[in-house]
Every structure is written in structure tokens, then in C-alpha cells.
Amino acid sequence: MSDFFGSTTWTALLIIIQIFGVALWLALGYWVYQDSRRRFENAGAITGSTAIALIIPLLGPLIYLFIRPPEYLTDAHDREMETLALEAQVGGLRCPECEAVVGSRFLVCPMCTAPLREPCRRCSEPLDPIWHVCPYCATPAYSQTGSAAEETRIS
Ligand SMILES: [Zn+2]
Ligand SMILES: [Zn+2]
Structure with a gap:
């Protein structure tokens, strides 16, 4: 058993796991960055979300999922315009x-x-x-x- 853990196979496996982890960490950070850009107008909120995702690996993006605004900026904008148009019609x-x-x-x-x-x-x-x-x-x-x-x- 100790032979296995000392072997190059195990070392290679560890390196692969580490590379995979880092790739996942960066990909999730990038995803949070892209997603927050579509949901936040505030540059600070975008930077903050991305920072949380990078500082707390895996858990950070999960936290972001809970705190992010439920809708995209374009959706909010469309709804705003619809409300305005409706108000103009009614009033x-x-x-x-x-x-x-x-x-x-x-x-x-x-x-x-x-x-x-x-x-x-x-x-x-x-x-x-x-x-x-x-x-x-x-x-x-x-x-x-x-x-x-x-x-x-x-x-
Ligand atoms: Zn004209
Ligand atoms: Zn008048």
C-alpha cells in the first residue's frame, strides 16, 4: 500500500487532480464574472462577486448563486419599458x-x-x-x- 502512495502513478494522479481543481476554480470564477456582468450594473458588485468566487473555491460560486439578482439587466430593462408604456396608455x-x-x-x-x-x-x-x-x-x-x-x- 505504501508502495502505491509512493509511486509515480500516485504523484501523477495528484498533479492531475490539482490541475483539474485549479481549472475548475478558474472556470467557476470566470463564469461568475460573466454572469454577474449581465445581472449587475455596478462595477463594484461584479468585482465583489468574482472575488468571492475566487477567494472561496467552490463554495464562493455557490454563495453567488444565492445572492445574485434573479433576473438579467436586459429583462429588468424590458419590464421597465413595458410598465412605462402601460402607464402612458392608461394615464x-x-x-x-x-x-x-x-x-x-x-x-x-x-x-x-x-x-x-x-x-x-x-x-x-x-x-x-x-x-x-x-x-x-x-x-x-x-x-x-x-x-x-x-x-x-x-x-
Ligand atoms: Zn418629417
Ligand atoms: Zn396645458
């Missing part, structure tokens, strides 16, 4: 000045005459002030926000 768009319900194509508020949108220079479709380009005819929109952004870029 309707409102005038920023008088809170009156306004249509999505109104140029001015019918209640307080506050300007809501500018018509496109080319096709006269109502443009949202935050748009940089007309979505109907692709003409660049020169709204107030657009020109302000233009100025900051030049200076």
Missing part, C-alpha cells in the same frame, strides 16, 4: 404646464396653449421635443434641446 399624456390630458400628436395644449411639439420642417408631422430627427421622413429636427446639444458639442 394618457399630460401637458407639462396645466396637467391636462393631451393627444400624442397635439402641437399645443388646447387648455393653456403651452407648446408641446413642433411640426417637422419637411413633412409637418408633430415631433417630440426630445427627438433629434423626424421619425417619419428622417429630417433632422432643430428643436430647443437639439440646438442646445449642438452648441455644447461645438464649444
Whole structure:
């Protein structure tokens, strides 16, 4: 028996086990890094998760499985957008000045005459002030926000 443990076969087996262990350790660390990048926006949380996985071999990735956010960032983002779209549908768009319900194509508020949108220079479709380009005819929109952004870029 002592012959077996002293043999080169046993030494080789130990080395293989060690290499396998190190490979598994690094692979799990890498997996945690990739997975946390899709779940955390915070760079510190990503580094922290990867550090836990590397500092505590095998158990670290297991801990990460329990503490990681249940959903991917893209899923959370999609759901957020859906909620916003739903709110806009249910609540309707409102005038920023008088809170009156306004249509999505109104140029001015019918209640307080506050300007809501500018018509496109080319096709006269109502443009949202935050748009940089007309979505109907692709003409660049020169709204107030657009020109302000233009100025900051030049200076
Ligand atoms: Zn109004
Ligand atoms: Zn247009």
C-alpha cells in the first residue's frame, strides 16, 4: 500500500487532480464574472462577486448563486419599458404646464396653449421635443434641446 502512495502513478494522479481543481476554480470564477456582468450594473458588485468566487473555491460560486439578482439587466430593462408604456396608455399624456390630458400628436395644449411639439420642417408631422430627427421622413429636427446639444458639442 505504501508502495502505491509512493509511486509515480500516485504523484501523477495528484498533479492531475490539482490541475483539474485549479481549472475548475478558474472556470467557476470566470463564469461568475460573466454572469454577474449581465445581472449587475455596478462595477463594484461584479468585482465583489468574482472575488468571492475566487477567494472561496467552490463554495464562493455557490454563495453567488444565492445572492445574485434573479433576473438579467436586459429583462429588468424590458419590464421597465413595458410598465412605462402601460402607464402612458392608461394615464394618457399630460401637458407639462396645466396637467391636462393631451393627444400624442397635439402641437399645443388646447387648455393653456403651452407648446408641446413642433411640426417637422419637411413633412409637418408633430415631433417630440426630445427627438433629434423626424421619425417619419428622417429630417433632422432643430428643436430647443437639439440646438442646445449642438452648441455644447461645438464649444
Ligand atoms: Zn396645458
Ligand atoms: Zn418629417
